[in-house]
Amino acid sequence: MSQQINLFNPSLLKRKDHFSTLAMLQGMGLIIVGMVFFYIFATYQVSKLEKQSQETGKQYAAEQIRFANFASEFSPEKNNQMLQEELKKLEAEAASQKEILETLKSGAIGNIEGYSVYMRAFARQIVSGLWLNGFDIVGDGTQINLRGGMVNPQLVPVYIQRLNKEKVMRGKTFAALQMQLPKPVANKAPATNYLEFSMQSVEAHGAVK
DSSP: OOOOOOOOOGGGSOOOOTTOHHHHHHHHHHHHHHHHHHHHHHHHHHHHHHHHHHHHHHHHHHHHHHHHHHHHHTOHHHHHHHHHHHHHHHHHHHHHHHHHHHHHHHTTTSOOSOTHHHHHHHHHOOOTTEEEEEEEEETTTTEEEEEEEESOTTHHHHHHHHHTTSGGGTTEEEEEEEEEOOOOOTTSOOOOSOEEEEEEEEEOTTOOO
């Protein structure tokens, strides 16, 4: 018969001191380092907030100035003054345009319809056997030069009579008329079946346009 005897006595083991001086120093060191980092971070955040606050204050002051200027610019008194100035400006422009229109209607500066009226007049008055090769209109139409061709010289007076029926040609007479054979072209026989003409108009004295 055997018997086991337990000789282990927990009280005889060496106990660890969890609250030793070294451990406490290490813990305090970690706490101090953490506090330093927290202080640095808090200081950075405070500085950043101060800058934002300053920028916000500047923007607010600028908006106040802008609002004050806006209110001053669009005050009822200033609006009334601006409307009066704009009205005077429009009245002056209307008077100027009316004066220009009256001047144009009076004919003081000559022909205001352009040269297209002459071209339409020439196109309407067609005489068979007579044609235009070109024309020159000087200034406001006080002088007109016509150049063309014809198969019969007697067609020129007929053409002039028809032109005088046009309103734009009233008061104009043709003072010079020249007729000649066409100029010869190199290596070609001169044409003899028609004549070239050119005539120049002058405005009759006292005529009304």
